[in-house]
Amino acid sequence: MxxxxxxxxxxxxxxxxxxxxxxxxxxxxxxxxxxxxxxxxxxxxxxxxxxxxxxxxxxxxxxxxxxxxxLLAPLPRAYEWVDGSAFLNHVILVRKARNAEPPPTLKTDPLVYQGGSGEFLAPTADIPLADEAWGLDFESEVCAILGDTPQGTKAAEAGQHIRLVMLCNDVSLRNLIPDELAKGFGFFQSKPATAFSPFAVTPDELGAAWKEGRLHLRVRSTLNGQLVGDTDAGEMHFSFPELIQHISKTRGFTAGTILGSGTVSNEDRSRGISCLAERRMIETIDEGKPKTPFMKPGDTIQIEALDASGHSLFGRISQKVVKR
Known part of the structure; x- marks a missing residue:
């Protein structure tokens, strides 16, 4: 459905x-x-x-x-927007980008943050940017919409609380992140409104592409008309049920909570990128410094996931950056 x-x-x-x-x-x-x-x-x-x-x-x-x-976003606003970082390759690369080491619990304890959920962008809405120096980046992700989820939900039981699956563009302002995190209190200004795919689908609609709490499809990111990422979303280290177990340790979540996978990322570089921060880090590793700029007014980004027949299951996020 x-x-x-x-x-x-x-x-x-x-x-x-x-x-x-x-x-x-x-x-x-x-x-x-x-x-x-x-x-x-x-x-x-x-x-x-x-x-x-x-x-x-x-x-x-x-x-x-x-x-x-x-269309608006499937949920134009939500009670909570909780975003994980379940693709470890992304964690490692972006930490390197700001000269930070991955946490010692990288493989055992998921990273999550809570973003703003009072207003989401429609799938075709412009991305407003007031200052290019902020370093606007796209992030292509998979998301689950939860039903009522009790405190203490275990991963083995968590799948029953996943109502719908969709994609998102978790917009980031990369150049604001280091100073915010240095305060020791997390993201805020560096995370503007997120955009979501046109459609949210029930897990059964995904067939064999939904197994073990993961979406086993390629997530395609097209920047300014060029395919820059064809990444495998099935390579999530932490599944959605495992993320649910983590976030519900100390409190429950109400129906309509959105849970993100974090940027889809693969060690295999031939699959490309789901955010510019990764490309810039790879350039730094290979060439000593980044050369790819962040997004600017006039740039466009499209994000979608195709099934075996080439059908865009969640529809296409298609956005343009505009000067605010």
Whole structure:
């Protein structure tokens, strides 16, 4: 099942069910007005939404052509946005970029931070940039939307709390990060609004591509029309259930919490990058200094994941940097 949120002039939009080929949609407001409403009452809403999806595929419900430009993020705002860093190659490279060593618990204790969730960018929304010196970077990631998740949830049980899967562009301002982290209190100004893919899909919709709590697909990043990354998302060191076990150690999470994988990253350099910080670090290792600039107004980034038939399962994040 594939869900999305249609712009309607309100902050939270209207919930729609999207056809598998992404060509059309049906309103789901008879089941739940918004995706958050559906998540809050998932036991009731989920089978009814599946019924709408079946009718949409069969052509027995009123449908309309889909225009991705009319969509908000699947959750235009959320109770919590928790981002991990489950791809260890990324952790190692970006730590090197700021002359920091990886933590000694790198392979046993996931890194996470809590980002702003009051306003997310639509999949085709511009990325505003007030100052090029801040070092704007894209980060291509996989995300899970959780249902109510109790404190103390173990990895073996955590999969049942994953309601939907989607992609994101976790925008970063790289040149602001070192000074913020030096204060010992974490990210804040260096993490502006995140953008999400047009569609959020149930794990069963992914078939064999969803196993062991990981998305086994390539995540493609296209910068200014050039494919710069075709990275394997299945190489997550920590699975989503393992991340859930980590974050729920001391508190529970409400339905609508979004959990990110961190930047998709592979040791195999031939697969490219999912953020510019990695390319710059590789240049530093190979050539002594970085030469690739961060993003500037006019630059574009597209992020998507294709299935075996070339279909864009989550739709495409397609954004342009604009001067604010």
């Amino acid at each position: 594939k869900l999305a949120t249609l712009k309607d002039g309100t902050r939270d939009g209207r919930l729609i069910v999207v056809k598998r080929d992404s060509s059309a949609y049906a309103l789901a407001t008879s089941v739940a007005l918004t995706l958050q409403n559906a998540l809050d009452d998932w036991q009731r809403a989920e089978p009814q939404l599946r019924a709408v999806a079946e009718q949409l595929e069969a052509g027995t419900v009123q449908s309309r052509p889909l225009d991705v430009n009319q």
